[in-house]
Amino acid sequence: MNASNPLLHFEDLPPFDRISPDQVEPALDQLLAANRAAVEKVLQQTDHNWQQLIVPLDEAGDRLSRSWSPVSHLNGVKNNAELRSAYEQCLPKLSEFSTWFSQHPSLFEAYRELAEKAGESLNTAQQKMLDNTLRDFRLSGVDLPEARKQRFADIQKRLSELTNRFSNNVLDASQGWSKHITDAAELVGLPPSALDSAAAAAAAKNLQGWLFTLDFPSFQPVMTYADNRALRQEVYTAFVTRASDQGPQAGQWDNAPLMEEILALREEKAALLGFASYAHLSVERKMARSPEEVIQFLEDLAARAHPQAQQEFAELQAFAAEQGVDHLQPWDVGYYSEKLRQARYAISQEELRPWFPAPRVIEGLFQVAGRLFDLSFEMDASVPTWHPDARYYRVVRNGQPLAGFYLDLYAREGKRGGAWMDVCRNRRRTADDQLQLPVAYLTCNFTAPVGGKPSLLTHTEVTTLFHEFGHGLHHMLTQVDVADVAGINGVAWDAVELPSQFMENFCWEREGLDLITGHIDTGEPLPQNLFEKMLAAKNFQSAMQLVRQLEFSLFDFRLHLQLKKPDAAAIQGLLDQVRQQVSVVPTAAFNRFQNSFSHIFAGGYAAGYYSYKWAEVLSADAFSAFEEEGIFNPETGRRFCREILEKGGSQDAMELFINFRGREPQVDALLRHSGITG
Numbered sequence: 001m002n003a004s005n006p007l008l009h010f011e012d013l014p015p016f017d018r019i020s021p022d023q024v025e026p027a028l029d030q031l032l033a034a035n036r037a038a039v040e041k042v043l044q045q046t047d048h049n050w051q052q053l054i055v056p057l058d059e060a061g062d063r064l065s066r067s068w069s070p071v072s073h074l075n076g077v078k079n080n081a082e083l084r085s086a087y088e089q090c091l092p093k094l095s096e097f098s099t100w101f102s103q104h105p106s107l108f109e110a111y112r113e114l115a116e117k118a119g120e121s122l123n124t125a126q127q128k129m130l131d132n133t134l135r136d137f138r139l140s141g142v143d144l145p146e147a148r149k150q151r152f153a154d155i156q157k158r159l160s161e162l163t164n165r166f167s168n169n170v171l172d173a174s175q176g177w178s179k180h181i182t183d184a185a186e187l188v189g190l191p192p193s194a195l196d197s198a199a200a201a202a203a204a205k206n207l208q209g210w211l212f213t214l215d216f217p218s219f220q221p222v223m224t225y226a227d228n229r230a231l232r233q234e235v236y237t238a239f240v241t242r243a244s245d246q247g248p249q250a251g252q253w254d255n256a257p258l259m260e261e262i263l264a265l266r267e268e269k270a271a272l273l274g275f276a277s278y279a280h281l282s283v284e285r286k287m288a289r290s291p292e293e294v295i296q297f298l299e300d301l302a303a304r305a306h307p308q309a310q311q312e313f314a315e316l317q318a319f320a321a322e323q324g325v326d327h328l329q330p331w332d333v334g335y336y337s338e339k340l341r342q343a344r345y346a347i348s349q350e351e352l353r354p355w356f357p358a359p360r361v362i363e364g365l366f367q368v369a370g371r372l373f374d375l376s377f378e379m380d381a382s383v384p385t386w387h388p389d390a391r392y393y394r395v396v397r398n399g400q401p402l403a404g405f406y407l408d409l410y411a412r413e414g415k416r417g418g419a420w421m422d423v424c425r426n427r428r429r430t431a432d433d434q435l436q437l438p439v440a441y442l443t444c445n446f447t448a449p450v451g452g453k454p455s456l457l458t459h460t461e462v463t464t465l466f467h468e469f470g471h472g473l474h475h476m477l478t479q480v481d482v483a484d485v486a487g488i489n490g491v492a493w494d495a496v497e498l499p500s501q502f503m504e505n506f507c508w509e510r511e512g513l514d515l516i517t518g519h520i521d522t523g524e525p526l527p528q529n530l531f532e533k534m535l536a537a538k539n540f541q542s543a544m545q546l547v548r549q550l551e552f553s554l555f556d557f558r559l560h561l562q563l564k565k566p567d568a569a570a571i572q573g574l575l576d577q578v579r580q581q582v583s584v585v586p587t588a589a590f591n592r593f594q595n596s597f598s599h600i601f602a603g604g605y606a607a608g609y610y611s612y613k614w615a616e617v618l619s620a621d622a623f624s625a626f627e628e629e630g631i632f633n634p635e636t637g638r639r640f641c642r643e644i645l646e647k648g649g650s651q652d653a654m655e656l657f658i659n660f661r662g663r664e665p666q667v668d669a670l671l672r673h674s675g676i677t678g
Contacts, residue, residue, distance in 0.1 A: 007067045013392070013404070013439065014070035014424065017384035024071050024086040031064045032097050039107060048110045050118065050126065058483060059431050068094070069424050073441050076416045077408060078386050079171060088164060095160040099153040102140035111137065125482040125650040132490050132649075139284060141273060148272055155269045162262050166243075167602035169253040171416055173242040174214045174596075176249060179235065182209035186228050191350040194221035196450045214239050215411045216418075217447040223334040225350070236331035237590065244592035245568075255595040256568040262601055263559065263566035279561035282607035287492045287614065287653050291561050294610050298557070301613060301667075302550045302582045305676050308543035313584040316340055316541075330588050341540050347533040353456035355517040355526045358409060358446070360454075361462055364516030365469055368506050371515075372637040373477065373645070375402070387412070389448070395476055403427075403476030405440040409465070410448035410455065418598075419444040419464050421471035421488075421500075428483035438487055440472045456520060459534070463507045470503030471496075479646040490649025493608050497615030498622065498653075499645060505623045505673075508538060511631050539675025546674060547582045553610040554578045556600045560607035618657055620669035625661060 006018040007027035038060035042053050068090075075087045101107065115130040122130070141152040180202065181187060187195060187210060197217065198210035205211060212218050212235065222235045241247025243255040266278040275281040279291045288294045320328050320336040328336065342348050366377040376396045383392035390408040394401055406424065411417070424439040444465060449455045457465075474496075475487035483489065488496055506512035510531060517526040526534075555578045559566070563574055571594055579587060599605040622640065629636045643660040657665055671677075 007071070010066075013383055014066075015384060016070060016074075016386045019070060019074065021082040021086040024083075025089050027067055028064075028071075028090045028093060031060075031067055032093060035060045035064055035097065036100070039101065039104065043106050043110060048114045048117075050114065050122065053110055053114055054126075054129075055431050058428065062426065062428060062436075062483065065423075066425055069422075073422060073424070074386060076420075076422075077390075077414075077443060079414045079416065084168065088161070091160045091164055092157050095157040096153065099140065099156050102137055103142050103144075103149050103153065105142060108134075108137045108142045125480045125485050128490065128650050129482045129484045132484065135284070139273060139281070144272065152269065152272050155265045155272075159262065159265055159269075162258050162265075163602045166255050166258045166262070167416070167598055169243040169255050169258070170596045170598055170602070173249055173253040174417060175413060176252070177214055177238045177242075179212040179231075179238075180207055180209065181212070181231075186231060187226065189225045189227035190221055191225055193350065193353060193447060193456060194218075194225065197447050200448075200450045214242065216445060217411050220334075223331065224338045226335070229332070232331040232335060233329070237588070240330075240588065240591040240593060242592075242596045244595040246590040246592050255601070256571075259571060259594065259601055260566050260568060263563065263571075266560065266606065267564065267566070277561050279557055279607040282560065285492065286494045286608065286611070288494055288610075291557070294557055294614075295554075295561075297614065298550055298554050298610055302547060302554075304671065305543045305546045305550070306582060306584070308676060309547045309584045312541050312544045319343070328586065330586055330591070333585055337541060341537055345533050345537040345540065347530065347537055349458040349460060352459050352526075352530065352534070354520045355530070356457040356459065356462055357454040357518065357520045358449070358457055360518040361457055361465065361516050362407070364512075364518075365466060367515045368466075368503075368512055369469070369473065371632045371634075373473070373641045374398070374634075374638075375477075401437060403438045403440070405442055405472050405476060407442050409444045409446050411445035412448065415443075415445065417445055419468050421468045421475065423475060423488070426483040426489065427478050427481065427486045429481040435481070438476050438478060440475045442468050442472050444468060454520065459507065462516065463504045466503040466507050467500040470500035473503070474499040474645055474648070477641060477645040478648040480648045480650045482650070485649040487648045492649075492653045493604065494611035494614040495618060495653035495657075497612055498618045498657075501612075501616050501619035502622055502640075505619075505626075506631070508535070509631050542675045544584060546676065547584060549613060550582050551578055552597070552599075553613060554582065555594070556597075556605065556609040557607055559600075617667050617670045618653075618665050620673050621661060621665045622657070623673075624669040 005023045005027050006015040007023050008030060038056050042048075042056050045052055071087060071090075074083055111130060111133055115127075115134060118126075118130075141149050144152060181198075190198075195210060198212055201213065201218070202209055202211035212222060214235075219235060219239055223232055226232050237247050238249075241249070243253045245251050245254050245256060263278075270276075270278040270281040273281060277291070279294075283289070283291060283294065288297070316333070316336060317328050319340045320332065323336065323339070325332060325336070338348060366375075369375050370377075374397055378394045378396060380392050380394060385392060385406060385408075387408065389410050389412075390406055392404060392406050395403040395405070420443050422441045422443070424441050425436065427438040428436045430436055444461070446457055446461045446465075447455055471488065474491075478487040480486040507516070513531060514525045518524065555575050558578065559571065559574055563570055575594055599609055600607075605611065622644070625640075626633065626636050639660055643656055647656050654664070
């Protein structure tokens with residue numbers, strides 16, 4: 001092996017200060033060859049047991065995942081032409097190896113033999129890992145005739161290329177548009193935080209005035225606060241037409257052909273495996289038992305929320321009419337919603353910012369997790385990262401290290417939008433019986449600090465941070481030693497949002513807010529009068545927000561369930577149908593939301609976006625136990641940690657939920673938390 005390649009030789013954390021694009025493909029080639037050799041070696045044995053079959057493959061697979069993980073992460077947070085090219089060269093190779101492994105008939109037989117023979121000698125996690133693996137062999141076409149196997153492999157390879165291109169197009173379209181303004185009169189209504197960020201963005205490009213982009217911390221304040229209606233319309237148009245045939249960049253990074261091919265290939269893949277649709281294939285790995293159950297769940301929520309959403313929108317229209325706007329346009333909705341919120345509750349996200357300086361929020365987040373799960377957190381500045389804003393922390397309990405994570409909070413050029421948690425390293429028991437501790441990446445895109453002052457977060461950004469940290473805790477607090485079912489691995493996709501949405505609740509509790517707030521000037525916690533206004537406004541337009549999520553969920557699921565000829569017109573037609581069914585807010589004819597819907601076309605949420613609402617039922621019901629027993633009740637916290645966070649994917653999600661809650665989940669808590677009365 002090449003001794004100078006840091007992607008081949010690191011014992012602990014990724015050497016981000018030494019990784020370069022030219023190292024990526026050579027490292028991957030060597031590790032894929034090593035993994036293939038490991039498979040052939042274990043298959044030379046006739047008596048398959050855990051130690052001789054699983055452990056060597058786990059060792060080889062872990063080396064591969066730990067080498068690829070920082071590369072994949074850098075592609076998301078420090079994207080450039082050289083890295084993108086290296087990354088794209090590797091995707092077909094990874095796809096080919098994955099398909100070769102999961103379609104290997106002799107390997108499948110070895111796993112099946114071990115599962116049948118080992119039986120009760122395996123622990124729960126080992127048995128679950130084998131069950132999942134045998135299922136995944138079948139869902140990868142191991143039983144198919146040779147010609148169909150090859151077609152399946154070709155589909156997988158092509159899908160990896162197309163979904164990556166989709167993601168790149170969204171990133172390029174987002175960063176390919178900006179609005180330069182030099183006249184302050186055009187920016188009336190925008191808060192100082194937005195103006196300061198826009199001025200800093202302009203200065204970074206050696207421009208006078210202010211520069212606005214389609215990054216969410218720049219886009220959202222314009223849509224919410226700018227009195228300039230023409231500016232709102234221009235920014236809105238650029239945002240909702242990204243990567244499409246419409247708008248200011250029409251055709252430049254159009255994702256329509258990619259969507260058509262992605263959907264057609266998914267449908268063909270499902271058919272090869274004998275499923276009626278890709279949605280049927282998708283639910284095989286989820287808590288939901290059938291597509292019909294998913295549709296019924298979504299339409300039941302829609303029936304409960306839609307009348308209230310209509311009423312909320314009618315109130316908004318009436319309010320806008322009082323302000324002289326008779327025809328509410330899509331670019332008016334956020335602006336007049338904020339005006340109505342302030343008129344009704346005398347509170348805004350901007351007004352709350354001074355109480356949420358990022359350093360105080362992070363410290364408070366650690367205190368909340370500490371009180372709930374008996375943890376402490378230690379920053380280690382000696383660990384190399386990819387950017388000065390990124391930090392590394394250790395997670396400790398009673399002096400013993402449990403895990404680690406990287407925290408990267410702020411939006412910047414070359415960084416993919418949104419917020420996410422990803423795996424850097426899995427918890428596992430190594431071949432020499434050492435315990436490898438888990439490490440996570442936690443990534444957000446908040447407004448960056450300006451002028452040497454801390455970033456002041458909105459309350460929405462704070463809940464986003466808590467959400468991603470909940471995913472991180474699920475990965476980091478696992479006590480499972482089998483990597484494939486440790487942490488978030490092996491967790492049903494429609495249950496994986498439970499810990500993340502659960503953590504958001506502490507951003508709405510007085511006891512939680514006392515820990516995470518401290519005024520930028522005085523250090524005082526959030527005043528009671530502001531807290532009461534926050535609570536009063538919590539469910540403002542909550543039904544409108546719920547039907548918006550249901551629109552996304554139903555569109556995604558029906559797209560993968562019933563659309564057999566997925567051309568661009570049919571995709572748009574289906575989205576229009578769903579909007580007619582559940583939406584209450586007007587949509588511009590040029591809106592091409594689907595062209596930047598990365599969750600389903602470039603992420604893991606295809607025929608699974610409903611998981612957010614499905615898991616919110618679980619999380620709301622789980623949190624109701626804390627409402628009943630005490631927000632920081634240590635025994636309830638220990639039980640949640642023990643039954644949900646520590647078990648990871650080692651048992652079925654419903655089984656774990658019942659172990660924690662004492663019963664199956666009920667929708668009542670979600671409706672109550674959301675203020676849905678229907």
